[in-house]
Amino acid sequence: MTLAHDVAGSGPTVLLLHSTACDRRMWDPQVPALVDAGCRVVRSDMRGYGDSPVPDGPYNNAEDVIELLDLLGAEEFALVGSSGGGRVALEIAARWPRRVTSLVLLCTALAGHEPSAELQAFGEREDALLEAGDVTGATDLNVDTLVGPHADQAAREQVREMQRHAFEVQLAAVEEFPQLRPEFDLADITAPTLVISGDHDLPDFRQIAVRLSKELADARHLQLDWAGHLPSLERPEVVNPLLLDFLRETHAGGGRGRQG
Template structure:
């Protein structure tokens, strides 16, 4: 299957991979700015998010992204990925290095990372709420955890809507369908990489950004003192400036 997606604008292609708290609608504040700046945007919903249904057979998010690019005739693109989507972005950049011109990882996850106390506590509490059938409570927990102090009430409501929809789709799917785990080495990433972390995020994601900045050959880390886990939604104008500057600096 081809995952749900949309395309806007013309010019060099920028692929936008969403957080697993959201879906492709999280990029609504970025698409007009990128199009106005002369870029073609491709944004997609991973399986079980937004308009992409749950899989009915083993699948790979990274392969889905590459298949989508193939279907659109995109040979090379900049990848911008957030949180859980960041791990997918890493896999694409490591396994298909010729396809990725540049990589921007925001509050990214990392395979093999040992969760800290706060992240473990969050995961345990989310599991408890979902096992009790309290989808509303699990949704509220995610909104409170993943948005920083500058997120508006409207943004919090939008994230809650996306997260609740994802829970409902995933809980209705077949829990036994597996994601195909393909081993890859982040050291194989050769694309210029910008790592972004937020001071108001859980410590894990700042630690991951620092680690990856040391492991990747062409990486730099930009910590944002105002940001939580989802800076593109919390302060879209500031984030858009950072993103477009990265693209125009010749990295993307």
């Protein structure tokens, strides 16, 4: 299947991968800024989120995204991933390194990360609420835990709407299919990388950011003292310039790809 997606603008391709608390609508504040900067912006919904249906068999998110980019004729692209979308972005950058010109990771998850007691308790509480049929409670838990203190009410309500929709779509599925998780090596990532974390986020995501800044060949870590888990929604007026500056610096928005 082809993932639900939007394309806007023209120029070098920038792909936006959403958090698993959201869907592609989370990037509403970023799309106009990227288009104005001369980028072709692609944003897609992973399976079971937004307008993409739940899986109908075993699947792999990274391969779904590559299939979409092939369909759109994007041989090279910059990747911007938030949380679970960052985990997918890391897999893509490791498995198809020659295609990724630059990589931005916002409070990213990481395959194989051992969850802290705090993150584990959050997941157990979410599971318990969903098993009890309390979708509203599970949605509120995610909003209260993930959205930072500087987000306005409109951003909080947007996250609430996206998260509740994802829960409803996934809970309605007749059958659950596994995601295929092929092995990959972070050492294969060659793209210059900006890793962003927030002081008000769960500690795991700051730990992951520090680890990636040390393990990736060309990475820097920026910690935002005001941010929760979704800084691009919480303060887009701060995040957008950071994003644009990095993309210009790494030539993802300047029409010049890496050689070799």
